[in-house]
Amino acid sequence: xxxxxxxxxxxxxxxxxxxxxxxxxxxxxxxxxxxxxxxxxxxxxxxxxxxxxxxxxxxxxxxxxxxxxxxxxxxxxxxxxxxxxxxxxxxxxxxxxxxxxxxxxxxxxxxxxxxxxxxxxxxxxxxxxxxxxxxxxxxxxxxxxxxxxxxxxxxxxxxxx
Amino acid sequence: xxxxxxxxxxxxxxxxxxxxxxxxxxxxxxxxxxxxxxxxxxxxxxxxxxxxxxxxxxxxxxxxxxxxxxxxxxxxxxxxxxxxxxxxxxxxxxxxxxxxxxxxxxxxxxxxxxxxxxxxxxxxxxxxxxxxxxxxxxxxxxxxxxxxxxxxxxxxxxxxx
Amino acid sequence: xxxxxxxxxxxxxxxxxxxxxxxxxxxxxxxxxxxxxxxxxxxxxxxxxxxxxxxxxxxxxxxxxxxxxxxxxxxxxxxxxxxxxxxxxxxxxxxxxxxxxxxxxxxxxxxxxxxxxxxxxxxxxxxxxxxxxxxxxxxxxxxxxxxxxxxxxxxxxxxxx
Amino acid sequence: xxxxxxxxxxxxxxxxxxxxxxxxxxxxxxxxxxxxxxxxxxxxxxxxxxxxxxxxxxxxxxxxxxxxxxxxxxxxxxxxxxxxxxxxxxxxxxxxxxxxxxxxxxxxxxxxxxxxxxxxxxxxxxxxxxxxxxxxxxxxxxxxxxxxxxxxxxxxxxxxx
Numbered sequence: 001x002x003x004x005x006x007x008x009x010x011x012x013x014x015x016x017x018x019x020x021x022x023x024x025x026x027x028x029x030x031x032x033x034x035x036x037x038x039x040x041x042x043x044x045x046x047x048x049x050x051x052x053x054x055x056x057x058x059x060x061x062x063x064x065x066x067x068x069x070x071x072x073x074x075x076x077x078x079x080x081x082x083x084x085x086x087x088x089x090x091x092x093x094x095x096x097x098x099x100x101x102x103x104x105x106x107x108x109x110x111x112x113x114x115x116x117x118x119x120x121x122x123x124x125x126x127x128x129x130x131x132x133x134x135x136x137x138x139x140x141x142x143x144x145x146x147x148x149x150x151x152x153x154x155x156x157x158x159x160x161x
Numbered sequence: 162x163x164x165x166x167x168x169x170x171x172x173x174x175x176x177x178x179x180x181x182x183x184x185x186x187x188x189x190x191x192x193x194x195x196x197x198x199x200x201x202x203x204x205x206x207x208x209x210x211x212x213x214x215x216x217x218x219x220x221x222x223x224x225x226x227x228x229x230x231x232x233x234x235x236x237x238x239x240x241x242x243x244x245x246x247x248x249x250x251x252x253x254x255x256x257x258x259x260x261x262x263x264x265x266x267x268x269x270x271x272x273x274x275x276x277x278x279x280x281x282x283x284x285x286x287x288x289x290x291x292x293x294x295x296x297x298x299x300x301x302x303x304x305x306x307x308x309x310x311x312x313x314x315x316x317x318x319x320x321x322x
Numbered sequence: 323x324x325x326x327x328x329x330x331x332x333x334x335x336x337x338x339x340x341x342x343x344x345x346x347x348x349x350x351x352x353x354x355x356x357x358x359x360x361x362x363x364x365x366x367x368x369x370x371x372x373x374x375x376x377x378x379x380x381x382x383x384x385x386x387x388x389x390x391x392x393x394x395x396x397x398x399x400x401x402x403x404x405x406x407x408x409x410x411x412x413x414x415x416x417x418x419x420x421x422x423x424x425x426x427x428x429x430x431x432x433x434x435x436x437x438x439x440x441x442x443x444x445x446x447x448x449x450x451x452x453x454x455x456x457x458x459x460x461x462x463x464x465x466x467x468x469x470x471x472x473x474x475x476x477x478x479x480x481x482x483x
Numbered sequence: 484x485x486x487x488x489x490x491x492x493x494x495x496x497x498x499x500x501x502x503x504x505x506x507x508x509x510x511x512x513x514x515x516x517x518x519x520x521x522x523x524x525x526x527x528x529x530x531x532x533x534x535x536x537x538x539x540x541x542x543x544x545x546x547x548x549x550x551x552x553x554x555x556x557x558x559x560x561x562x563x564x565x566x567x568x569x570x571x572x573x574x575x576x577x578x579x580x581x582x583x584x585x586x587x588x589x590x591x592x593x594x595x596x597x598x599x600x601x602x603x604x605x606x607x608x609x610x611x612x613x614x615x616x617x618x619x620x621x622x623x624x625x626x627x628x629x630x631x632x633x634x635x636x637x638x639x640x641x642x643x644x
Contacts, residue, residue, distance in 0.1 A: 010503065015597070017589035018639050020493065020505065036280035037267060038302035039318050106198060106500035112274055112595020113435055114498070119197035122283025125302045130291040141199035141286045156501050157200055171342065176436070178428035179478050181332065183342065267339035273434020274596055275337070317340050358602035359589060360624035361640050428520060434596060441519035444605025447624045452613040463521035463608045479522050 001041040002128060003072040004029060007063060007087075008049040009080030011105040011117050024049035028109045029078065032121055040125070043072075052080025052087070052104075060090040067091060073098040074128045078121075080104060081151055081158075084137055088146035092135040101128040102146075103138045106156050162202040163289060164233040165190060168224060168248075169210040170241030172266040172278050185210035189270045190239065193282055201286070204233075213241025213248070213265075221251040228252060234259040235289045239282075241265060242312055242319075245298055249307035253296040262289040263307075264299045267317050323363040324450060325394040326351055329385060329409075330371040331402030333427040333439050346371035350431045351400065354443055362447070365394075374402025374409070374426075382412040389413060395420040396450045400443075402426060403473055403480075406459055410468035414457040423450040424468075425460045428478050484524040485611060486555040487512055490546060490570075491532040492563030494588040494600050507532035511592045512561065515604055523608070526555075535563025535570075535587075543573040550574060556581040557611045561604075563587055564634055564641075567620055571629035575618040584611040585629075586621045589639050 006012065006027045013022040029044045047066055048059055067075055079087055081104045088102050103124035105117035120139060127136060127143040135146040139158040148161045167173065167188045174183040190205045208227055209220055228236055240248055242265045249263050264285035266278035281300060288297060288304040296307040300319040309322045328334065328349040335344040351366045369388055370381055389397055401409055403426045410424050425446035427439030442461060449458060449465040457468040461480040470483045489495065489510045496505040512527045530549055531542060550558055562570055564587045571585050586607035588600030603622060610619060610626040618629040622641040631644045 010500075015590055015594055017493075018637070022503065032280070033302075035275065035277060036302060037277045037300075037318065038280075040302045042302075107498055110594070110597065111498055112597070114196065114593065114595070116196060116198045118279045119193070119199075119283035122280035122285075122302070123287040124283075126284040126287030126299070126304065127291065129304070130288065138287070139198075141194075141197060141201045141203075141283070143287065143290070154501070157198065171339075176429055176433055178332075179476070181344065268337055271433070271436065272337055273436070275432065275434070315340070354602070355624075357597065357599060358624060359599045359622075359640065360602075362624045364624075436518065438518060438520045440601045441515070441521075441605035444602035444607075444624070445609040446605075448606040448609030448621070448626065449613065451626070452610065460609070461520075463516075463519060463523045463525075463605070465609065465612070479520065 002074045004044045004076045006046040009104045013108040052083040064094045075100045077102045100135045163235045165205045165237045167207040170265045174269040213244040225255045236261045238263045261296045324396045326366045326398045328368040331426045335430040374405040386416045397422045399424045422457045485557045487527045487559045489529040492587045496591040535566040547577045558583045560585045583618045
């Protein structure tokens with residue numbers, strides 16, 4: 001079985017037509033796996049719904065705790081891209097013997113045919129099945145070991161460190 | 162570099178609003194890699210645009226030939242799902258020492274937010290980077306060795322043989 | 323109040339991923355009015371779900387009957403484009419003193435960002451509020467009196483007769 | 484002929500995946516008329532690309548000026564909803580003998596299947612063809628005379644004054 005932990009990020013943001021701002025409602029992960037006609041045994045659990053710039057050490061503690069205690073050894077975490085590497089580091093420092101893949105999106109899934117989220121989820125699901133235990137970031141069709149990647153803030157792409 | 166060969170299939174079908182039937186125009190693969198913000202070196206080449214039920218041995222010969230002669234050892238083939246396993250077998254019989262992943266879609270990419278194609282492409286791209294040389298089918302979030310899978314015609318899912 | 327009668331047509335067709343053919347499930351009309359943030363009092367009633375090429379005189383009798391007996395004097399009918407003019411004629415012959423607007427789509431609403439259906443519905447809703455009693459066809463941003471229009475089968479556009 | 488003046492508003496906003504904010508690029512109006520398969524003679528001209536909260540009296544002067552001098556007597560203006568009524572008032576005060584319809588959207592057209600913009604455009608196009616000279620606001624499937632409407636900021640709906 002594959003465990004999916006939802007933490008928010010652009011991936012799951014919605015447009016508030018009253019304020020014109022982005023916000024969180026429910027995650028789209030379950031409908032995405034259905035639309036992708038995924039036949040794997042996947043369990044989706046929402047841990048929090050946060051913009052990753054607002055994520056604290058306590059929040060990261062919750063993510064680590066859940067990764068430690070869950071029964072599965074294949075874990076996907078959806079996460080905002082801005083501090084994805086930071087959370088990956090917290091997970092790596094915890095020394096968990098599982099394959100943990102963090103992924104996200106640059107455009108909200110709810111924004112239809114411009115979002116990269118559905119593609120990234122397909123990649124994350126594949127990499128979590130094939131990589132050795134460790135912490136990885138899956139974006140842009142690639143799988144980066146957590147300590148060999150950074151987000152380029154001006155281009156929005158993840159790059160080798 | 163990753164070589165992508167387009168052969169048609171539901172993946173790339175369009176709706177003809179005059180006749181109400183499905184047909185082929187240009188492939189969507191390039192725009193899909195762009196939307197997925199893929200930063201890998203991917204080359205997309207259209208070999209044919211066929212419904213896989215209409216694919217002949219000669220067509221399969223063209224696919225095999227192109228896989229043999231291309232320089233890259235990682236190949237993704239987009240293909241109709243109905244005879245995907247048959248083409249996989251033809252490729253396997255050719256004994257090519259490359260990682261070849263066939264993928265497709267149950268709903269055309271052009272049909273917007275109901276298509277599984279973008280998800281499958283993300284998975285295919287990930288599996289082609291991680292699997293040993295061989296011929297595989299990537300559908301439903303899974304990667305099947307070519308000789309251990311069949312399409313269940315009544316459910317539309319690929320299953321272990 | 324505005325009465326909406328659903329009869330099927332391309333408007334409400336879905337893609338069957340098993341057979342690759344189009345078919346009918348439930349109408350999308352209610353979600354369309356919601357998405358359009360329509361604040362008018364609209365009642366949606368499904369009379370039938372038919373490809374208009376398969377519509378019989380008996381089916382047209384049902385449509386006429388419902389238009390006659392409904393309490394509202396503003397009626398929108400969603401209908402396949404191929405025989406829309408024929409149904410309009412049957413309605414006109416019944417001499418109903420109401421404003422009846424037939425509309426449809428060339429691309430199914432379910433096919434996402436390529437469908438004209440949502441635009442046509444917005445037009446139909448506006449024209450039904452402003453036109454004198456009579457039978458009209460609303461397509462391509464225009465409102466045609468029922469006896470001054472035909473569908474051009476090669477272009478898919480409705481034209482002045 | 485129908486003249487369409489683009490002034491910006493939520494209608495034409497895009498999502499900036501680097502900053503996570505909304506911004507303007509090119510208008511979507513032309514592709515929307517094409518997708519709507521509109522066969523009317525429509526001319527689209529972009530006057531400005533502004534969030535309507537940032538629109539000044541000078542900007543409104545430009546809109547009035549263009550409505551006065553254009554040759555057509557049917558005009559659609561796409562506009563942010565927040566100050567749509569204010570611009571309508573400026574147009575009414577100019578005493579132009581043309582049918583002027585302001586419309587907009589609560590969700591950007593670029594956000595796919597959740598936007599009301601395409602529906603509103605269909606309605607605006609219909610109302611501009613049928614209403615007497617005057618200034619109107621078309622939202623929520625309705626056509627309001629400019630001096631009998633206000634936007635309810637908490638619900639996002641336009642209401643009778």
